[in-house]
Amino acid sequence: MSDASSTNAPEFTVSELSGALKxxxxDRFSLVRLRGEISNYRGPHSSGHAYFCLKDQGARIDAVIWKGNFTRLKAKLQEGLExxxxxxxxxxxxxxxxxxxxxxxxPAGVGALMAxxxxxxxxxxxxGLFDDARKQLLPFLPETIGVVTSPTGAVIRDILxxxxxxxPRHVLVWPVRVQGESCAAEVAAAIEGFNALPEQGPLKRPDxxxxxxxxxxxxDLWGFNEEIVVRAAAESLVPLISAIGHETDWTLLDHVADLRAPTPTAAAEKAVPVRAELAGTIADLGRRHMAASLRLLERRRAEFRALCRAMPQGEDMIALPRQRYDRATSALQSAKAKALDHRRLALAGLAHRLASQSPQAKMARAGQKLEGLAHRLSRGLHxxxxxRAQTLDHMGRRLGTAFAARRHxxxxxxxxxxxxxxxxxxxxxxxxDAQCALARNRLERLDQLLHTLGYRQVxxxxxxxxxxAEGRPLRRAADVIAGAVLDIEFADGHRPAIATDQTPDSKPPRVAPRPRGPGAARKTDQGRLF
Incomplete structure (x- = not known):
């Protein structure tokens, strides 16, 4: 076996090879004209240069425009422009x-993806999937928040x-891929999975x-523009917040969602209020309510006291007339006693004169005079x-008139x-009544929301x-025993059924095909995603 150092192949360093390739x-491609679609463009760099990619259906190449050429461009660069x-x-x-x-x-026209x-x-x-009329209101303080995102990225950490x-609220995370071919299917399955959770239980449906x-x-964001994701979001019974990309990024999910947040952190802020601010507001409202109640009670007490002071007492109303009546009675008795005394003295003088005269004549004259005096005395008394009676009657009428006027x-x-x-x-x-009407309207809205989110809508x-047979819901086929009595609840009523042990060789009963359309519910295996 020959040693590699003994070959005739020249030895290059990495820099030498890179320079030779450059x-x-x-030299081979000193001037080219290239047609493609702009992708991954985020505007000019701080240095003034612009970096982006040109792509078509099968390939992509990095591109750069230096600062001097960028300022002379006539066309404005934007994402998706061909x-x-x-x-x-x-x-x-x-x-x-x-x-x-x-x-x-x-420019060569709008890119294929943008079109x-x-x-x-x-x-x-x-x-009508983007209409504002079908968008739901977000709960003011949700108990459970469901998050559909990648479990390993910085997004979930920012949200939590x-x-x-x-x-602090209970958060359920449904892990999905946020880009790639399976992104759209996983996101749609996550939305449907959250809506399929029960309203009560250890793993309840998020608010x-x-x-x-x-x-x-x-x-990268194309998975959130797929039709399957948009329709799953439109059919969601749970209010949905979309926080895809940066503030300048828009997807079809942003249009169908009940609320769009510019960033994931902003989505968390829109989902829950600030606890300290709520506590401060409630405390302030409590203090204002107590102060207003005390002021109202004090004002009512002052008004009642003023009314009590303004109303005269019965004894005070008749005290002055009673005093006048007592004085008139005393004066009448004194005048009567003086008149009797004067008559008594006159009678005594006459009796003395009668005694000094002859008894018969003087007695006759005295008797006549006495009778005259008696008549005069009687008339005088009458x-x-x-x-006195007329005076008293006049005073009584004046007293009655004054009393009636005062009473009126x-x-x-x-x-x-x-x-x-x-x-x-x-x-x-x-x-x-106004406060009761507001409370009644709030109860009606809550009742309507309860009716909308109930499982009977599903x-x-x-x-x-x-x-x-005991009324417990069955979630898996493995929980059903052959021969067990089942109760199947539909939207319009209940039907009993008996489970059978069907083997793979047996021919299942024919079921009429159900129509499937863009809005039909999709059956997916979602248990493996938790």
Whole structure:
């Protein structure tokens, strides 16, 4: 066996071989015109140079435009644009790869991928999959969040970190490939798998789904433009957030999703609120509610006290008339006593004069005079009593008029106070009714959401639920024993059935073919993806 050092083949270093290849390629392809589609373009570099790729159906070549040529270009470079580039082919010794140094570039039409993407977008938009009316509202505070992404990338770490930082929630991760041929099928299966989970149990259905991926070229993100992914997202009963690529990247999944986030971190922020801010808001609202209640109670107490002070007491209303009546009664008794005393003195004087005269004549004259005086006294007494009674009656009428006027005034004050109390009571009643109406509307929306997310909605789309004789749901064929009594629940009712032990040689019963269309449910094996 001969030694390799004894051969006549010349020995090159890596740099010498790379330099020889570079000179050979540049001499052979000093000027070429190349037609292809721009891919993986992210704008000019900080140095002013622009790096991208030119590709067709079978190959791809790296390309670069130096800063001086880039500023003189007439066409604006963009992803998916088909162009005709003029330049020379050279190599990059640092990576042992070849590339095209573009000197001039002209547009040649929209690329094949962009044309296919636009055609698919118009078709799905015509079916109404992108309408805002069919988009669901995201839950304010989900209990479980489902994430469809690669388990090894930085995206899932960013999402988990952001959720734990804002409001820790239970997160279910469905691992998928985020690029490549199987990307679309795995993402669609993940969406359908999350929707197939039960609402209760150790592994319950998430309240919101986040589909996330980092940035990349149009080819890298193409799996999220596939029709199978778009239709699976449109049929999802769980609200869906798409966070594909960077803020400038748009896929068909972004149009059909219930909410589009510019980045995976922004998707986590839109999924959950900030716990500290919620606690602060609730505490502030509680303090404001307590302060408002105390102010309302104090104002009502002050108004009640004012009304009580404004209402006069019954004793105070009749105190002055009663005092006048007592004074008039005392004056009447004093005048009556004086009149009796005066008459008594007059009678005593007459009796003395009568005694000093002859008994018969004087007694006759005295008797006549006495009778006259008695009549005058009687008339005087009657007149005095009538005058006193008239005075008292006049004073009584004045007292009654004053009492009625005072009572009418107080009645008007009481009526005004009662009207104000009724107005305040009506305002309070309207406020309570408004709060009850808001609570009732919220309960109705929650009931409607419960009805929409129930498993009977799944049965109405053609699925069936199989239970054993004890009413427990059966999820695998291995759980069914031959001869067991089964209960099959459809959307319109229940049907009993008996399980049979069917062998591979036996001919299964014929079943009428079911129509399949773009919106038909797809049966996939998803258990291996957990």
């Amino acid at each position: 000179r050979t390629i540049e 162009v005709v580039a003029t330049g020379k082919v050279t190599t990059f010794p640092g990576k042992s790869s070849y590339q095209l140094i573009v000197e001039n570039l002209e 296919l993407l636009e055609e698919r977008r118009r078709m799905l938009a015509a079916e 970190h952001r959720i734990s930082e804002r409001f 919101v789904i986040i589909i996330a991926r980092g940035g990349g070229s149009l080819e 007149a005095a009593q009538a005058q 005034l107080e009645s008007e004050r009481l009526t005004a106070a009662a009207h104000r109390l009724r107005t305040l009571d009506q305002r309070l009643t309207r406020a309570i 049965l109405s789309r053609g699925f069936a639920l199989v239970r054993d």
